[in-house]
Amino acid sequence: MSPDAWISLVVVTAVFPVMALTRIGPDMVLMGALVLLLGLGVVDPQQALGGFSSSGLFTVAFMYVLVASIRETGGIDLIIRYVLGRPKGERLALARLVLPVAPLSGFLNNTPVVATFIPAVLSWSRRLNLPAHRLLMPLSFASILGGTITLLGTSTNLVVHGLLIERYPSLAMGLFDIAWVGVPVAVVGVTYLLLVGRRLLPPRQGATEVFENPREFTIEMEVDPAGPLVDRTVEEAGLRHLQELFLVEIERDGNVVSVVGPGERLKGGDRLVFAGTSAGAVELQQIRGLVPSHHGESSLQKDFKERRLVEAVVSDQCQFIGRRIRDGHFRTLYGAAVLAVCRGGERVAGNLGQIRLQPADVLLLEARPPFIERHRQSRDFLLISQLNGSARPAHERAWLAWSILAGVVLLATTGLTSLLNAAMLGAAASVLSGCCTIGAAKRGLDTQVLLTLAASFGLGAALDASGAASALAGTAMGMVDGNPWWLLIGTYLVVALLTELVTNNAAAVITFPVVIAGAESLGVSPMPYVVAVMFAASASFLTPIGYQTNLMVYGPGGYRVSDYLRVGAPLNLLTAVVALGLIPIVWPF
Structure with missing residues (x-):
């Protein structure tokens, strides 16, 4: 040759x-x-x-x-x-x-x-x-x-x-x-x-069975109306950089603040939803002004127009493969918070922020409604499936397309x-x-x-x-x-x-x-x-x-x-x- x-x-x-x-x-x-x-x-x-x-x-x-x-x-x-x-x-x-x-x-x-x-x-x-x-x-x-x-x-x-x-x-x-x-x-x-x-x-x-009960991987606390956290930002309250937990959303007066930013101000009676390990509950209880939530239904089981729960399957081309969720700033890049990770039919245990993503991992995400359309064609995800609040597609032109x-x-x-x-x-x-x-x-x-x-x-x-x-x-x-x-x-x-x-x-x-x-x-x-x-x-x-x-x-x-x-x-x-x-x-x- x-x-x-x-x-x-x-x-x-x-x-x-x-x-x-x-x-x-x-x-x-x-x-x-x-x-x-x-x-x-x-x-x-x-x-x-x-x-x-x-x-x-x-x-x-x-x-x-x-x-x-x-x-x-x-x-x-x-x-x-x-x-x-x-x-x-x-x-x-x-x-x-x-x-x-x-x-x-x-x-x-x-x-x-x-x-x-x-x-x-x-x-x-x-x-x-x-x-x-x-x-x-x-x-x-x-x-x-x-x-x-x-x-x-x-x-x-x-x-x-x-x-x-x-x-x-x-x-x-x-x-x-x-x-x-x-x-x-x-x-x-x-x-x-x-x-x-x-x-x-x-x-x-x-993954659907693993994610069936949100209470298994979330912790819900309330802001004491008479406590020191009222009118303080999430950053000032020390809730931004917790070791074991992520602050996912705030339920307030029948509405929800999803993908909470560090400048969000807390109000008395706010219901805070954290994702992470049960051991993180000890860390929360040491923060003055937070009390356990006693509401019967989990906040994640309610439908809010400002929030969507979605399952996303990680592609082998995802830029986060091999990186820890916290280090990769997943929430900042995608505008979505990871609630849990399923791998091989089992939820990945341990500190959520320390999990290194692998291809075909299924993520339970809390996101704002635009997330779905914005990332449906993303090469980072093989599949994005909405779990709540899904709208029925309009079929008026389906027959024309066929x-x-x-x-x-x-x-x-x-x-x-x-x-x-x-x-x-x-x-x-x-x-x-x-x-x-x-x-x-x-x-x-x-x-x-x-x-x-x-x-x-x-x-x-x-x-x-x-x-x-x-x-x-x-x-x-x-x-x-x-x-x-x-x-x-x-x-x-x-x-x-x-x-x-x-x-x-x-x-x-x-x-x-x-x-x-x-x-x-x-x-x-x-x-x-x-x-x-x-x-x-x-x-x-x-x-x-x-x-x-x-x-x-x-x-x-x-x-x-x-x-x-x-x-x-x-x-x-x-x-x-x-x-x-x-x-x-x-x-x-």
Whole structure:
């Protein structure tokens, strides 16, 4: 291999452990690798930046706007209202959940689908007296399976197809072409979840059960009207820097002062709510002017228009990962107070301010109403679910949003226009019709995914242009002894393994040129290998970090990593057998 090929190979190989073992975002890792290759002269600017002009990338971006319009109009909530109902028994409840989620995820990005379903499923499970953990993991897995039904199902499908038509325009696929394999894979996977998968999950306690009784992790005191704290600020009263506790809110004359600032003045009869350890009660009792509150109902169980209680699932990209809540000034940055932290189905004990956050931690937060909209699209949180005072979404334009999506599908399926043009027209119609505002469209764009895709294109181009892809393909040919079947199986296994450790988009796009070079070396059609990359990149059932929806349900379901292995390993095997058995039949070598 040439020096450029060796440099490309070393840099790309280093990318995967860096993404898997560090908290640096995949977009930053891949962009850094691309800048390094550009600086070393391995790729020229046109090759490095080619991903930013990819049709697949723009199709993904326009689809994000379409999904945002359905979310903003309450389109997914409308489906939830009609399909969940009141089934009798756990199996029927699971069927009511996964059977609509799988086809829905064939046309919408599964992340907003799962994000919308999670709070509804938690409320639904309480109403039916069913364990939520039996429903949340199947919800995530069903959405992943549904993404294999159409090209719209995942961003990976769209991008891999974009790479395909750039290289082989004559091999362009129809919107439903992969359904010949995707539907059997989804049917087998959903059947497994209904009959076997749910039985493999041991009893677990989710965050909702942990946070059910606020009295367990809050202490309420009152300001003595005749005491020395009246008309003093929170700072002057010594309540700002307590060792074991945070002052969360003040209930005053039927209203509430949420996320209390240091300059707030105390009044006689104020009811103060502190979060922290029970040992902190001793510290409060030593402060003159505070007396224990004897009100029957906890202040946090009351509804106030000035305050919201929300559950937030910490993302693996959150800037507070590894930092203590107090040191990171969480309340100052987000305008929300942490009441409790749930990890692995259990509340994290000890001094609240000393807790170091980890990915998938579930935080119970007290915040002002604007917090939810302001941080719903934040990369710091995978999910923000409101616990009280939630408003029902307006569904007046939901049917219009769904109609626009149906129009996009119709245009792309009939061949009247390309998938890119159909998605672009749909996004424009969503904004012009008022289904999605400009601001909502911007928030709906997942810039991390888009940057990851663009950088992955550049790295793939480096492997291709430098000759590294051909060299790797030659090595693979020797290992599989020139057998196209063994190359197909090897392709599937490698991509499936990488997607468990790093982002599925990067795994697919970076391996694409190597797989194509291997097919060309054998002199066979590249189609079975391209489709294998699509399906293997979605086969992420073994770990909570392999797919974003898996991480989203990890905290609320109170799961452990072993739960994913227990349920996901058989599902991975089943989907691999079905996909590898059908792909060469539909797309012969």
